[in-house]
Amino acid sequence: MFQRRGIMLILSSPSGAGKTSISRAILRQDANIQLSVSVTTRPKRANEVDGVDYHFKTVEEFNQMRDAGMLLEWAEVHGNFYATPKAQIDELLDAGKDVLFDIDYQGALQLYETCQEDIVGIFVLPPSIKELKHRLERRADDNEDVINRRLKTARQELREWNKYDYVIVNNDLEKSCALVTEIINAARIARRRQVNLPQFVSDLQDELESFLK
């Protein structure tokens, strides 16, 4: 009913807990949400499109952006840089578009520091580590070493569950998506996102004074 500011929707989870499946389902069902496109210095792969999968930059360009304060968060992973560009996110939020961030806890915590008021953060937990391991094993492309590395990373990730606004235990993809949808719907009507509300109330107050004269 009112113009509103978009949401920064952050989904984080240990690898295999279901973050990416939930993200995909939410993006499919809700046309007002789009995935944040990160900046990266890693080489473009054959099937990737610049500006769609990533904004591909040289290390020099990346450093310039970072030093100019153009990045909301950044991290180095396996020798490559990844970051969220500030200008594009601001533009989307101002236009009332919601932006989904499928990022790890390090990026999420940086975003919470700089953009607290815009964020709705959801941490996705697996029902058990046994189930998490099963899910990782079912991914054909991951060998045992990769699975072990992911489990070791999960150790760090699990420590950060209590930094998020919501925690979902992902037993069932459909139920988890329904919960995320309810969280999004409530967040959209939060007072602080209704940017026209101060004017609306001020008009009501003027109207009231004219009745009370």
Next chain:
Amino acid sequence: MFQRRGIMLILSSPSGAGKTSISRAILRQDANIQLSVSVTTRPKRANEVDGVDYHFKTVEEFNQMRDAGMLLEWAEVHGNFYATPKAQIDELLDAGKDVLFDIDYQGALQLYETCQEDIVGIFVLPPSIKELKHRLERRADDNEDVINRRLKTARQELREWNKYDYVIVNNDLEKSCALVTEIINAARIARRRQVNLPQFVSDLQDELESFLK
């Protein structure tokens, strides 16, 4: 899925904006929400039941409760005292029951001061003052003096809209109730209300360590 702490759901609005209609609909549709029963020193009316409509107390009893810190908020209205008893609310919230408060902004602001983490506050606005006046005029029992007094009170109430978590413009009762339901559903799964979550994560961490050994 987890044991959770109940919500203190506060609905406030200028008289006639629809707070009471919304409250009634929500209480009817959701068995886990109950209306907070206030303490009052005003005389019991013939159709009222002690402990259901109010907890009726003498002024002396009321003062004792207040001085002993047994009240979450209190106010004097037209020479009578009204208050929210702390013990009963705590008991309900601990048991995972949600409690609805159909109270004015003075009570709401006191509750926000003492119970911030438990509260979800919704301020209900009328679409216009003209419509608000129409609604007040349709109430057969209110004469012009009463209506004017209510409009004057609305002047104070409207100033407090920005203290609440959510603001709803009540154009349509059904739509407003649907919004309130989404707000409640999201609030119920907020991390801070999932009281068993720390134990659940701790168990996951133990399980993970046993896999990584």
